[in-house]
């Protein structure tokens with residue numbers, strides 16, 4: 001990062017000016033879903049399976065990676081929906097399939113009344129300006145041969161939103177908005193630090209004036225000291241432009257303060273979805289319960305005495321997911337039905353969705369200590 005441009009607005013990547021949390025989660029935003037509840041994106045039974053082929057000459061499909069295997073959930077206008085889960089559970093695939101960077105294997109993605117999966121290419125192209133993505137790796141996601149100005153201008157040209165001098169003016173405005181000095185418009189990505197590059201990625205995502213942004217672990221490749229700056233920026237932009245975010249992260253702590261609601265995924269399936277505070281206070285899915293038990297508590301006394309739920313075994317392969325509930329090979333509460341029957345993702349309490357047979361059979365929780373119990377014997381289908 002030694003060659004990074006010294007941008008007075010960025011301060012430095014190493015010496016962050018603001019490490020505060022991004023928002024008091026109790027402070028309602030202007031577009032708080034609790035106030036409006038308008039669905040912007042409706043995802044129905046979304047599946048993304050990647051075929052696995054064998055043979056060089058006569059290529060034959062021998063299996064499928066079930067990266068996303070039937071997700072149903074809504075994203076409200078103006079909200080930040082956090083999406084969490086272990087590595088490989090299908091978060092990025094979900095994000096890409098929702099904004100049609102992948103063509104889903106099955107299911108519907110209804111955006112403002114249009115099922116994106118059924119749109120002809122021309123129509124989809126027109127709607128794409130409303131759906132943008134911020135990528136995890138600000139190094140790999142920017143074309144090293146393009147100047148910052150050209151990178152940010154590209155979506156405006158592709159969608160014919162401006163031309164000539166207007167583009168130049170809008171690029172400079174966007175650079176200013178995301179905290180980059182517009183004088184550096186002719187520089188190349190390698191001349192910027194990690195945090196500055198992520199600001200370029202954000203400006204590019206904003207250039208087409210989108211309504212919905214998938215942010216795929218946008219801060220995890222950045223220095224800890226600048227993560228809060230980027231989070232704050234995203235938060236401010238959301239308020240200013242009325243954006244809706246699907247914010248992907250691999251752990252709960254990373255999304256707690258920025259999410260209105262949180263969705264938890266496991267092995268291509270949705271485990272639980274509800275208000276962020278509710279998830280922490282009242283986790284209904286055993287997987288969420290285990291994730292929360294692993295989140296560090298700032299009070300050292302409580303931290304020392306509490307017991308964690310340590311999940312046994314590894315996450316099974318999405319090539320051969322377990323039968324019934326995909327979590328049954330690791331779930332401390334698993335019982336016979338879990339092996340045979342896939343639980344439906346349903347609204348168990350007001351606005352609180354979960355996929356678990358314990359909702360119908362709550363007495364099964366009694367007499368099980370999840371910190372000590374072992375799951376049913378493992379094995380795929």
Ligand SMILES: Nc1ncnc2c1ncn2[C@@H]1O[C@H](COP(=O)(O)OP(=O)(O)OP(=O)(O)O)[C@@H](O)[C@H]1O
Pocket residue numbers: 050065066067085086087088089090091092093094250318
């Ligand atoms: N293009 C692809 N072809 C085949 N398999 C894929 C492809 N993309 C992803 N997968 C597989 O699909 C599963 C889900 O991958 P995905 O990248 O969505 O997970 P993730 O939750 O984003 O993980 P991470 O936290 O590591 O980013 C993984 O098993 C992955 O190997």
Ligand code: SF4
Pocket residue numbers: 285286287325326327328329331332333334335338343355356357358
């Ligand atoms: S359905 Fe069964 S295995 Fe799945 S999470 Fe619930 S109790 Fe555990």
Ligand SMILES: [Mg+2]
Pocket residue numbers: 091092093216
């Ligand atoms: Mg990912």
